Amino acid sequence: xxxxxxxxxxxxxxxxPFERLAITDVSFHIPSGEYVAIIGHTGSGKSTVLQHxxxxxxxxxxxxxxxxxxxxxxxxxxxxxxxxxxxxxxxxFPEHQLFEETVEKDICFGPFNFGVPMEQAKxxxxxxxxxxxxxxxxxxxxxxxxxxxxxxxxxxAGVLAMKPDVLVLDEPTAGLDPxxxxxxxxxxxxxxxxxxxxxxxxxxxxxxxxxxxDRIVMMHKGRVYKTGTPHDxxxxxxxxxxxxLDVPETVRFQRLMEAQLGRPLSRxxxxxxELAEELSRMRRESL
Amino acid sequence: xxxxxxxGRYLPADSVIHRMDPRAKLMFIFGFVLIxxxxxxxxxxxxxxxxTLFVVFLSKVKPQFLIAGLKPVIILILxxxxxxxxxxxxxxxxxxxxFFTIYKGGVIKGIFISLRFFLLxxxxxLLTLTTPPISVTDGIEALFGPLKKIKVPVHELAxxxxxxxxxxxxxxxxxxxxxxAQMARGADFASGPILERVKAVIPLLIPLFVSAFKRAEELAxxxxxxxxxxxxxxxxxxxxxxxxxxxxxxxxxxxxxxxxLVLRS
Ligand SMILES: Nc1ncnc2c1ncn2[C@@H]1O[C@H](COP(=O)(O)OP(=O)(O)OP(=O)(O)O)[C@@H](O)[C@H]1O
Ligand SMILES: [Mg+2]
Numbered sequence: 372x373x374x375x376x377x378x379x380x381x382x383x384x385x386x387x388p389f390e391r392l393a394i395t396d397v398s399f400h401i402p403s404g405e406y407v408a409i410i411g412h413t414g415s416g417k418s419t420v421l422q423h424x425x426x427x428x429x430x431x432x433x434x435x436x437x438x439x440x441x442x443x444x445x446x447x448x449x450x451x452x453x454x455x456x457x458x459x460x461x462x463x464f465p466e467h468q469l470f471e472e473t474v475e476k477d478i479c480f481g482p483f484n485f486g487v488p489m490e491q492a493k494x495x496x497x498x499x500x501x502x503x504x505x506x507x508x509x510x511x512x513x514x515x516x517x518x519x520x521x522x523x524x525x526x527x528a529g530v531l532a533m534k535p536d537v538l539v540l541d542e543p544t545a546g547l548d549p550x551x552x553x554x555x556x557x558x559x560x561x562x563x564x565x566x567x568x569x570x571x572x573x574x575x576x577x578x579x580x581x582x583x584x585d586r587i588v589m590m591h592k593g594r595v596y597k598t599g600t601p602h603d604x605x606x607x608x609x610x611x612x613x614x615x616l617d618v619p620e621t622v623r624f625q626r627l628m629e630a631q632l633g634r635p636l637s638r639x640x641x642x643x644x645e646l647a648e649e650l651s652r653m654r655r656e657s658l
Numbered sequence: 659x660x661x662x663x664x665x666g667r668y669l670p671a672d673s674v675i676h677r678m679d680p681r682a683k684l685m686f687i688f689g690f691v692l693i694x695x696x697x698x699x700x701x702x703x704x705x706x707x708x709x710t711l712f713v714v715f716l717s718k719v720k721p722q723f724l725i726a727g728l729k730p731v732i733i734l735i736l737x738x739x740x741x742x743x744x745x746x747x748x749x750x751x752x753x754x755x756x757f758f759t760i761y762k763g764g765v766i767k768g769i770f771i772s773l774r775f776f777l778l779x780x781x782x783x784l785l786t787l788t789t790p791p792i793s794v795t796d797g798i799e800a801l802f803g804p805l806k807k808i809k810v811p812v813h814e815l816a817x818x819x820x821x822x823x824x825x826x827x828x829x830x831x832x833x834x835x836x837x838x839a840q841m842a843r844g845a846d847f848a849s850g851p852i853l854e855r856v857k858a859v860i861p862l863l864i865p866l867f868v869s870a871f872k873r874a875e876e877l878a879x880x881x882x883x884x885x886x887x888x889x890x891x892x893x894x895x896x897x898x899x900x901x902x903x904x905x906x907x908x909x910x911x912x913x914x915x916x917x918x919l920v921l922r923s
Contacts, residue, residue: 388669388723427838452844460842467832468839470864480861484844515868529843 372457372536372569374401374424378433380444381419385431393419394593397433401537406563406570408580411590412615417573418463420590421539424571425458426451438536456485459535461543465526469514474500474525477514481533492532499528502562504554520547527555531562537569538562545575556583577619581605581641589614601641621646668790674903675717675788680797682904687785689911694774696918703773705921709914710777717788724780724787731779735772742768791823792896800898813889821877829870836865 380395394416401407401424409417422428423435426442435442437454459481462468471477475496482492497507503524509517514525527543540559544552560583563570574580580587580601587604589596591614597604604611605618608626617623621643629635636653640646670676675683697703714724748763786794799816806812837847840861847858 387726388720389667422838425842427841452846455842455844460839462835462839462842465839467865467869468836468843468861470861470868480840480845481843484846533843 372438373403373436374438374458374537374569375436376400376420376423376433377435379420379423379430379435380432381423381428382431392593394590395432397590397593397595399588399595399598401569401571402586403569404563404567405585406560406572406583407586407588408584409571409573409588409590410575410577410580410616411596413575415590415614416593417590418541419593421460421541421571421573424537424539425455425460427460452485456533457535458537458539459530459533460539461527461530461541463541463545464523465530465543466519466522468526468529469522472513473510474512474514474517475510477525478510478529478532481529485533495532495534496528499532500525502531502558503528504551504558520551523547524551524555535568537571539571541573542575543572544579559583577605577617578621578642581619581621589616602639605641606639667786669719669723669787670790671718671788673716673718673788675713675784677901677903678788678907679898679900679904680789680793681800681898682900682907683785683789684794684797684801686907686911687782689908689915690781691778693911693915693918694778696915696922697774698770699921699923701921702918703770705914705917706777707773710780713781714784717784719784719787724783728776728779728783735775735779738775739768739772742771792820795820795823796896796898813892817889825870825873828873829866832869833862833866836862 377398379397381393383389383391383393397416397420409420411417419428423430423442424437426435426437426448429442429448430444432444434444438457440454442448469477471480475493478496478499479489479492482495483489487495496510500507500510505521505524505528509521509525514522517525523543523546530538538559543559544555547555556579559570559572562568570583572579572583584601586598587601588598589604589611596614597610605622608618608622611617618626619641621640625636625640625646636649638649640649678686694706697706714721743760743764744758746764746767747759747761748767750762751759752762752765753760789797795816798819799812802810802812802816841847845858845861847855847862849855850858
């Protein structure tokens with residue numbers, strides 16, 4: 372399902388003395404089945420953009436096309452359930468949304484709201500728990516006696532169980548251990564590749580953006596600063612540092628190495644795997 | 659959703675009213691609440707209204723913000739107005755609609771009472787709009803300080819008040835966040851029959867309570883870790899300073915009271 376934003380603007384507390392412009396003139400395209408990463412300094416408006424993707428916030432200007440539906444500023448919107456089902460959002464610190472007595476019930480909350488029958492919802496809960504790397508036994512426990520990281524996984528499972536077409540993730544791995552982080556990111560990526568899920572990821576990790584994204588949107592002070600493929604974005608270190616970001620470690624290493632060698636490598640490597648391959652190829656050639 | 663509520667919020671600005679000592683402001687409000695009841699005819703209400711407008715002007719709070727903030731109570735004011743219009747049977751008969759009768763005395767009384775109500779709310783909301791909540795509690799603690807002699811836990815009460823005030827915006831933010839998270843999972847807070855809607859609140863209330871309790875616990879631990887043991891012997895960070903403008907404000911209020919006493923019928 373395609374999502375297109377056109378010149379979207381949003382202000383918090385509009386019309387009160389506390390009015391605050393959060394995003395303006397935001398336009399970009401999320402093509403169906405792609406993995407889009409949104410990066411930007413803290414406060415640049417990333418979370419605000421995300422909340423427009425399933426109409427939790429309505430634009431004050433501009434319009435958003437979500438599949439066949441178009442949300443236009445200033446028009447009353449009814450019947451958003453279908454949009455909400457098809458675009459699943461995992462919020463920053465989603466563990467705060469847990470409320471049921473058992474993990475299973477909590478995961479089933481979304482599916483029940485969208486009219487999925489009991490048996491099927493329970494089946495989805497089992498699958499979702501596996502996807503996020505928790506044992507099935509956790510289903511019977513209370514979500515409040517889990518550790519922070521486990522709660523996070525349960526909350527993510529709750530959104531996965533809705534079986535959305537578009538999965539929107541707001542820093543889903545902040546605060547997880549390195550292993551958990553890696554597994555979680557690999558799981559999202561494989562859902563995107565194997566099941567054709569569209570993924571939108573907000574992240575502060577340039578490494579994750581470089582590794583997983585097909586396309587990157589850079590935000591700065593509520594505007595889209597630049598969009599492009601990871602190669603386009605990370606080739607240009609100056610524009611990244613200008614808005615308080617930087618290139619992934621691998622690229623930094625490559626640049627340092629190039630400076631010492633006095634010549635550039637044949638291509639820009641975004642992941643350690645790519646770089647290792649490139650270096651060993653160079654080594655073989657020079658022998 | 660929660661961001662439209664203006665009642666009880668502080669609007670930072672620089673004005674004489676903002677700079678007043680909170681003790682003076684509290685005494686002023688208390689005095690004003692008493693004085694309002696002195697007004698009982700057109701002249702006194704006009705004087706009171708003019709005085710209030712003057713205070714609003716001094717505070718530099720934009721009138722449209724005051725109006726926006728008053729919206730929730732306007733219904734209450736209208737209700738009082740109609741109560742008096744329909745149920746006071748004084749003066750000449752003006753109209754008869756069905757079994758309702760409207761008398762001139764009722765209309766006048768309705769206008770006066772709702773005006774009184776309106777002025778009271780205007781001035782008290784001006785207090786919260788121009789005084790940071792923390793200063794309000796400081797003022798209250800200082801004014802009620804003497805009660806410590808008769809073992810009233812003034813400091814503790816003030817602390818409880820300032821903590822609650824401090825966490826109201828946090829709680830509102832949190833409500834907004836959890837509401838959105840549940841809406842993203844298909845929860846519907848806005849429609850359906852009443853029983854359904856009550857049930858729909860559970861996914862909002864439970865996480866809210868859980869986080870409020872957690873926060874309270876963390877705060878208590880953090881305070882103890884920094885050696886907090888109550889008010890005894892504790893020095894103050896914000897020291898209240900009584901200036902001449904504070905005295906002037908109370909004198910003005912006294913003058914107003916005298917004028918009202920002279921003018922009332
Ligand atoms: N509920 C709110 N009320 C008022 N202003 C808000 C609210 N939420 C965000 N803002 C403001 O909107 C702007 C954009 O915030 P947003 O949360 O979208 O940033 P972000 O890019 O997600 O930041 P981070 O990386 O820290 O999560 C900020 O200036 C922020 O202060
Ligand atoms: Mg954010």
